[in-house]
Amino acid sequence: MRMKRPAFALIAPVLTVLTCLFLIVPIGMSILAGVTENYFVGVRSGLTLRWVGEVWGLYRETIFLSLQVALATLAVTLVVGVPLGYVLARSDSRWVRALEEALVLPVAMPGLATGLALVLAFGTFRDFRASWVFILVGHVLFTLPFMARSVAAVLSSINLPVLEEAAASLGAGFVQRFFTIVVPNAKGGVLAGALMVVTLSMGEFNITWMLHTPLTKTLPVGLADSYASMRLEIGSAYTLVFLLMIVPLLIAMQWLAARGTRTLPSKRG
Amino acid sequence: MATRITLERCAKTFPDGTRALEPLDLAIEPGECLVLLGPSGCGKTTLLRLIAGLAAPDEGGRIAFDGTDVTARPIEARRVGMVFQSYALFPNMNVAQNIAYGLKIRGDAPAATAARVAEMLRLTQLEGFGERRIDELSGGQKQRVALARAVAIAPSVLLLDEPLTALDAKLRESLRIELKRLLGALKVTSVFVTHDQAEAMALGDRIAVLSRGRIEQIGSARDIYARPATRFVAEFVGQVSRLNLPGRGEVLVRPEHVELGAPGTGSFDATVAVCTFLGNLSAIELCTDDGQTLLAETRVPVAAGSRVGVTLDPAYFLEPRS
Structure with a gap:
């Protein structure tokens, strides 16, 4: 059977490389713009860290606020999402399934709509509205399903009910079982969920844009601001700063996913 | 304790x-x-x-x-x-x-x-x-x-x-x-x-x-x-055959209590329907002349289609209450 295999074998890698270039070149240009003296003149105008410095001076606060919101979001999703993931994995009641659907709603809905709903509901509580905690609420709504479902998926892949019965037969009460059996065996899901939550929170723009005040700007909101009102080099330098923060997280996530598929606990464990 | x-x-x-x-x-x-x-x-x-x-x-x-x-x-x-x-x-x-x-x-x-x-x-x-x-x-x-x-x-x-x-x-x-x-x-x-x-x-x-x-x-x-x-x-533990005997009605009997000999030497004759060699013994499925199935076992295999004489000892019949 002679197929046109050689031709395809040649086209496929070329196509892949072209696609990658298509995706990477704009990012590379943006990064380059952030460290170029004058983008309109080009690289020959010289490379500089001046714009990064300007970003630091102008938008330092947004970087810290983004980190603060991301870590707080992580803390809340850990405390709420891990038990929630456990419930999702253990129960097959109609109500729990409905809850699972409801949980995903903020992901499916445009962020602006979620943001507006929050403003309508809580906008009148002035101190709350003006504080960064308001943004935290939006981020938790958006990221919670990622933690809960990630935990639920890992817990569903092991025979958890029997493990818990075994632990109970050995004298462990519910709390002991939760912390010695459930949480350790959910570790992979918790870790994957945690990285996802932090990454999503750092990059979240839609909901945050509706919820922020001039005093509570996160990095992505600051980015929009700089694109609109600063020179191109500063906006690009700002993008560079964001990438420096987010790329290590993405790499960690990839690494974890690759590791997870190798050592997934078996059902018969 | x-x-x-x-x-x-x-x-x-x-x-x-x-x-x-x-x-x-x-x-x-x-x-x-x-x-x-x-x-x-x-x-x-x-x-x-x-x-x-x-x-x-x-x-x-x-x-x-x-x-x-x-x-x-x-x-x-x-x-x-x-x-x-x-x-x-x-x-x-x-x-x-x-x-x-x-x-x-x-x-x-x-x-x-x-x-x-x-x-x-x-x-x-x-x-x-x-x-x-x-x-x-x-x-x-x-x-x-x-x-x-x-x-x-x-x-x-x-x-x-x-x-x-x-x-x-x-x-x-x-x-x-x-x-x-x-x-x-x-x-x-x-x-x-x-x-x-x-x-x-x-x-x-x-x-x-x-x-x-x-x-x-x-x-x-x-x-x-x-x-x-x-x-x-009787039927769940071990094997058992149900047999309708003239003048006695239904009896239950285990394969090891069914004795086989030459045709005409037993209480009645039957034909070997299936013989499965299991190593230490052979499991035999007999077909009686009135069409009933009876399980037996022997030390030596018996060819399917052979005629055998069957002896049943009533002392070994199982008698469940219900």
Whole structure:
């Protein structure tokens, strides 16, 4: 059977490389713009860290606020999402399934709509509205399903009910079982969920844009601001700063996913 | 001192209304191994879960350990050792940590725990396996770890839910012998659930045969086999043929009690329909001249189609009450 295999074998890698270039070149240009003296003149105008410095001076606060919101979001999703993931994995009641659907709603809905709903509901509580905690609420709504479902998926892949019965037969009460059996065996899901939550929170723009005040700007909101009102080099330098923060997280996530598929606990464990 | 377990009027109805267990009374003597034997859905696992405390009996049922009512006690307060068909070993712990789990939970000192774990590893012939990860063990090793873990806490009762079913045939037999030795040495009251009659006969001091939520018969392996109380027991444990004899009506007879000889030498003649060579013996399916089927066994194979004379000794006919 002679197929046109050689031709395809040649086209496929070329196509892949072209696609990658298509995706990477704009990012590379943006990064380059952030460290170029004058983008309109080009690289020959010289490379500089001046714009990064300007970003630091102008938008330092947004970087810290983004980190603060991301870590707080992580803390809340850990405390709420891990038990929630456990419930999702253990129960097959109609109500729990409905809850699972409801949980995903903020992901499916445009962020602006979620943001507006929050403003309508809580906008009148002035101190709350003006504080960064308001943004935290939006981020938790958006990221919670990622933690809960990630935990639920890992817990569903092991025979958890029997493990818990075994632990109970050995004298462990519910709390002991939760912390010695459930949480350790959910570790992979918790870790994957945690990285996802932090990454999503750092990059979240839609909901945050509706919820922020001039005093509570996160990095992505600051980015929009700089694109609109600063020179191109500063906006690009700002993008560079964001990438420096987010790329290590993405790499960690990839690494974890690759590791997870190798050592997934078996059902018969 | 081993524990005596008593169940009074214990029934179990599931929320959807199905009756898994009809009201039953049962006493399990201290140190005995009681096997619950029956087909799937007969209620044997439900009964085990009632004793374990993983399920509560219907209103009015009462379960007592050594006379103390434990009906309202959850499993974690009953001190039962459980061994599951799926092993249920904790994948986040190694072998030694699995065995130590119950000891740690009840707060034993580290030194005492380590000593007990070492003792359990020795008892189950797992010395040197303490640091192994669970997914590095074979099925047989996993079940030994599960057994060691259950026994480590010196439970008042050991509950085994089809512990050998997931293993392959050869391993199942060798582990069965090991288990018998271990149960004999521990002298702990144990309840063993299985659907395998050979396992039941090998391990049970007494066997309770269950069907459709009822105990059909309870007794020694010999009793169950030679004097089945019901037709169900006769047919579930071992092989049996139903035969309509002129002038006597229906009789039940085991294959080993059907004597074969030359045609014309027995009570009646029959034709060999199928002969299956099994090594130590051959299983024969006979067809009588009036079209009935009769199972027999012989030392030497007999060719299908041969005519044989059949002798039946009425002393061996099984006589179930119902």
